[in-house]
Amino acid sequence: MAIYSITDVNNLEESSSNLSSYAQTLQNDTESLAYILKMVKENWQNEAGADLASYIYELQSCINSLSNTIVPTLNKFSKTMNILAQETRINQNNTMN
Amino acid sequence: MNINLGELIRLKNRLVDIDDNISTTLSSANAEVNNISSLLSSSGLSNACSIVEEEISVLVYTLKTNLEKIEEFMSTQINKYEITNEEAVKELKELINLLNSLSSDKNIYGNDSQFVAGGLKNINTNAALGEITAVGVGGIVGESMLTGSKFEQGNAFQNNNANNQIDISVYNNKPEYGFVVTTGNKTYNLTPEEYDLLCSIVAAESDHSYDDALGVVTTILNRCEDPNWINFVEIGYHMENNPINQATCPHQFVVYQHGLNQRFLNGNAPESVQKAVMDALAGVRNHDYLSFRSNDSTGYSWNMITDTGNRYL
Numbered sequence: 587m588a589i590y591s592i593t594d595v596n597n598l599e600e601s602s603s604n605l606s607s608y609a610q611t612l613q614n615d616t617e618s619l620a621y622i623l624k625m626v627k628e629n630w631q632n633e634a635g636a637d638l639a640s641y642i643y644e645l646q647s648c649i650n651s652l653s654n655t656i657v658p659t660l661n662k663f664s665k666t667m668n669i670l671a672q673e674t675r676i677n678q679n680n681t682m683n
Numbered sequence: 684m685n686i687n688l689g690e691l692i693r694l695k696n697r698l699v700d701i702d703d704n705i706s707t708t709l710s711s712a713n714a715e716v717n718n719i720s721s722l723l724s725s726s727g728l729s730n731a732c733s734i735v736e737e738e739i740s741v742l743v744y745t746l747k748t749n750l751e752k753i754e755e756f757m758s759t760q761i762n763k764y765e766i767t768n769e770e771a772v773k774e775l776k777e778l779i780n781l782l783n784s785l786s787s788d789k790n791i792y793g794n795d796s797q798f799v800a801g802g803l804k805n806i807n808t809n810a811a812l813g814e815i816t817a818v819g820v821g822g823i824v825g826e827s828m829l830t831g832s833k834f835e836q837g838n839a840f841q842n843n844n845a846n847n848q849i850d851i852s853v854y855n856n857k858p859e860y861g862f863v864v865t866t867g868n869k870t871y872n873l874t875p876e877e878y879d880l881l882c883s884i885v886a887a888e889s890d891h892s893y894d895d896a897l898g899v900v901t902t903i904l905n906r907c908e909d910p911n912w913i914n915f916v917e918i919g920y921h922m923e924n925n926p927i928n929q930a931t932c933p934h935q936f937v938v939y940q941h942g943l944n945q946r947f948l949n950g951n952a953p954e955s956v957q958k959a960v961m962d963a964l965a966g967v968r969n970h971d972y973l974s975f976r977s978n979d980s981t982g983y984s985w986n987m988i989t990d991t992g993n994r995y996l
Contacts, residue, residue: 593722604711612712614982614996618996638756648746656709
């Protein structure tokens with residue numbers, strides 16, 4: 587079992603909280619981006635040709651990557667670090683007792 | 684093409700914001716991951732962070748490159764709009780001149796013609812006498828009439844509109860957050876019962892200020908006018924796309940679904956809400972957003988017209 591020594595729990599908690607906030611912001615921006623791309627597709631894809639379709643395709647891949655990988659990973663990371671910070675605090679208290 | 688110029692400009696500006704925001708947020712997130720990695724002194728985590736950092740760099744590059752192309756494309760479309768709008772501007776000037784001449788007669792109900800959205804429409808003089816016309820402050824007459832059969836004489840809703848003036852001085856603009864008060868938008872007919880119901884829902888959803896109440900009702904009407912929002916028939920609800928159905932459709936406004944609007948029924952909505960709903964139905968709007976969440980949803984959006992009101996996106 588890996589043993590981690592955390593020197594600065596406050597710092598860990600703050601970073602973890604920031605990460606969670608960034609994940610939410612990314613999620614919101616990704617949803618907005620998906621909506622805008624949908625509008626662009628519906629209005630112009632047929633008349634604008636292959637170039638536009640290619641940009642949209644690339645951006646769609648980015649959206650998938652953000653929604654399916656980046657945001658869930660950041661959330662998971664943040665959650666795990668929060669648990670780690672809490673456990674560290676409990677252990678610190680136990681040691682003091 | 685179903686998108687209008689205002690919406691196109693709004694989407695293009697939003698895209699530019701997203702372009703900046705996503706790159707910045709990804710970089711910040713990456714910095715936090717690295718910070719945590721250093722706090723844990725784990726070589727395994729450190730290696731994983733390096734891989735993530737590389738992936739994020741590629742993602743940011745791909746996003747930026749392609750978003751810039753889409754922004755460029757949208758700018759081209761906006762320029763095209765501006766060129767082809769010359770005819771529309773000419774037509775609008777003619778409409779305003781004619782409206783001014785009608786107003787100077789102070790007898791617009793007796794004329795044989797009046798404006799509707801999109802052009803000039805001949806109407807029957809006698810029929811017009813029985814109708815109340817909603818007139819925007821900018822001088823554009825709304826496209827629909829509040830018919831006498833739907834509103835009893837003496838009703839405040841009717842009288843206010845009968846004055847041919849909508850007082851928009853109570854509303855504030857916050858263009859930097861996407862809130863600009865406009866008049867002359869699409870208008871709607873409601874029965875008194877429907878108007879009361881809509882006021883109750885808006886009262887339950889807003890902070891009761893003029894601005895936030897107008898923001899809520901504008902969202903409902905924007906949904907009515909957005910072809911990409913709910914198509915009732917498509918989702919199995921065979922009903923008309925109108926403000927009441929948009930506000931009461933399942934999974935839309937939770938205050939209605941949970942009955943939280945009940946206490947505002949029967950004319951119990953605040954005056955500010957009643958005015959905002961009345962003005963919106965007569966063509967006033969204050970944003971182009973399609974959604975909002977409560978003030979405490981701080982991760983959702985910072986687009987607020989009041990500090991205690993909803994967050995719009």
